[in-house]
Amino acid sequence: MEIRRIKASVVAETVKRLFIDCNYFIGDDITSALKNAVETERSPLGKNVLSQLIENNKIAASEQIPICQDTGMAVLFIEYGDKVVIEDGSFEQAVEQGVRSAYDEGYLRKSVVSDPVFDRKNTGDNTPAVIHTKIVSGDKIKILAGGKGFGSENMSAVAMLTPSKGVEGVKSFILDTVRKAGPNPCPPIVVGVGIGGTFEKAAQLAKKATLRDINTKNDDARYAAMEDELLEAINKMGFGPAGLGGTTTALGVNIETYPTHIAGMPVAVNICCHAARHKSAVI
Amino acid sequence: MNNINNMKRLTLPLSEQDVLNLSAGESVLLSGTMLTGRDAAHKRLYELIENGKELPIDIRNELIYYVGPAPAKPGYAVGPAGPTSSYRMDKYAPALMDLGLRGMIGKGARSQEVIDSIIRNKGVYFACIGGAAALIAKSIKKEEILCYDDLGTEAVRRYTVEDFPCIVAIDCKGNNVYVDGVKQYSEE
Numbered sequence: 001m002e003i004r005r006i007k008a009s010v011v012a013e014t015v016k017r018l019f020i021d022c023n024y025f026i027g028d029d030i031t032s033a034l035k036n037a038v039e040t041e042r043s044p045l046g047k048n049v050l051s052q053l054i055e056n057n058k059i060a061a062s063e064q065i066p067i068c069q070d071t072g073m074a075v076l077f078i079e080y081g082d083k084v085v086i087e088d089g090s091f092e093q094a095v096e097q098g099v100r101s102a103y104d105e106g107y108l109r110k111s112v113v114s115d116p117v118f119d120r121k122n123t124g125d126n127t128p129a130v131i132h133t134k135i136v137s138g139d140k141i142k143i144l145a146g147g148k149g150f151g152s153e154n155m156s157a158v159a160m161l162t163p164s165k166g167v168e169g170v171k172s173f174i175l176d177t178v179r180k181a182g183p184n185p186c187p188p189i190v191v192g193v194g195i196g197g198t199f200e201k202a203a204q205l206a207k208k209a210t211l212r213d214i215n216t217k218n219d220d221a222r223y224a225a226m227e228d229e230l231l232e233a234i235n236k237m238g239f240g241p242a243g244l245g246g247t248t249t250a251l252g253v254n255i256e257t258y259p260t261h262i263a264g265m266p267v268a269v270n271i272c273c274h275a276a277r278h279k280s281a282v283i
Numbered sequence: 284m285n286n287i288n289n290m291k292r293l294t295l296p297l298s299e300q301d302v303l304n305l306s307a308g309e310s311v312l313l314s315g316t317m318l319t320g321r322d323a324a325h326k327r328l329y330e331l332i333e334n335g336k337e338l339p340i341d342i343r344n345e346l347i348y349y350v351g352p353a354p355a356k357p358g359y360a361v362g363p364a365g366p367t368s369s370y371r372m373d374k375y376a377p378a379l380m381d382l383g384l385r386g387m388i389g390k391g392a393r394s395q396e397v398i399d400s401i402i403r404n405k406g407v408y409f410a411c412i413g414g415a416a417a418l419i420a421k422s423i424k425k426e427e428i429l430c431y432d433d434l435g436t437e438a439v440r441r442y443t444v445e446d447f448p449c450i451v452a453i454d455c456k457g458n459n460v461y462v463d464g465v466k467q468y469s470e471e
């Protein structure tokens with residue numbers, strides 16, 4: 001395979017478009033899940049909340065304005081082909097420039113503060129982004145972008161379970177985390193679960209799981225069954241749409257896994273609101 | 284939030300009698316003016332109260348909407364403006380309620396200390412739908428920045444609203460839809 005040259009401006013333009021699009025246009029998977037939920041929801045108030053969310057998402061798309069005022073911190077999962085060379089600039093700067101342009105030109109909220117503890121001063125352009133890059137073989141760049149709101153991010157958790165906790169231990173940690181979050185993360189939620197790897201790998205998998213369409217399943221039938229079982233259990237908790245009571249607390253549970261150490265079984269639960277913003281592109 | 288014609292309409296500022304008539308779970312439409320504020324503004328207001336200093340805004344009989352709006356596109360009065368999670372303001376809310384704040388608008392559960400301050404001051408906590416920011420913004424007709432402009436989206440604003448949709452989440456007797464509504468549908 002030959003070396004492929006990609007201009008930094010193409011990367012920046014692609015990143016910009018992904019963040020604007022994911023904030024204006026809800027995914028089809030979420031729209032159909034919300035429409036189904038309007039039919040199945042038992043609470044009249046809950047049904048009404050779901051209809052308003054559908055209406056909200058229609059307004060956002062037709063007027064090209066953000067679905068939610070929290071347009072998130074920019075998170076990117078990038079698969080970078082090892083035959084790609086960036087021209088006229090650096091890759092990382094191009095990604096940051098794309099984020100900056102999206103949040104400026106797209107009228108998205110700037111929600112990032114420079115120092116987390118002492119200064120907490122808004123950086124003014126929503127940078128820096130959180131960038132996860134994996135070098136793969138090939139001559140393409142694949143970019144998965146998500147705007148992560150913090151109402152739900154704050155409700156997330158990691159547990160370093162030991163192997164003896166088994167399947168039941170994994171399930172109860174996930175359910176406990178969702179129960180503790182209750183009405184706060186803007187239900188109906190999407191639950192991203194990462195199991196295995198190390199402390200940080202599990203968290204990263206959980207984030208990536210929130211960016212997977214909810215009409216997809218884990219390839220391993222055992223985890224696919226666990227996704228279904230957890231979704232059913234969560235919808236029996238009673239939180240419902242907007243947490244005001246009802247039978248639609250979650251729209252989907254996505255599990256991602258990775259091999260782990262003989263002594264461990266890390267589990268991370270990353271909760272996402274019903275906006276579940278994500279878009280991807282291949283350059 | 285049922286049929287808009289059946290919903291209770293209230294004019295802001297709310298009187299004590301208005302608040303006494305509200306019950307948890309009820310959908311209402313608010314018209315008039317309200318204040319906005321979230322994490323950083325609350326921290327500043329609270330520090331002033333702790334140091335015995337005067338607040339830059341008059342909060343008596345007002346509602347504070349916990350919101351940090353997105354920027355307004357040209358031609359819009361405000362950008363998308365849905366509620367943020369209220370529990371982050373729990374540390375500060377009782378002090379503001381004790382100074383005469385009538386109530387709060389946000390989303391999600393509150394601490395017992397906040398619920399006690401609602402009962403003690405004959406106040407109210409309204410919820411609106413998290414994530415319905417584009418829809419909610421339709422009912423906000425005007426905004427004016429009152430203070431803390433340097434905080435950007437977190438600056439304290441005065442919103443003029445018409446038929447702003449919300450639900451009584453915690454009423455002045457302490458009835459709480461986040462407890463009762465959930466209990467009704469829980470199968471655990």
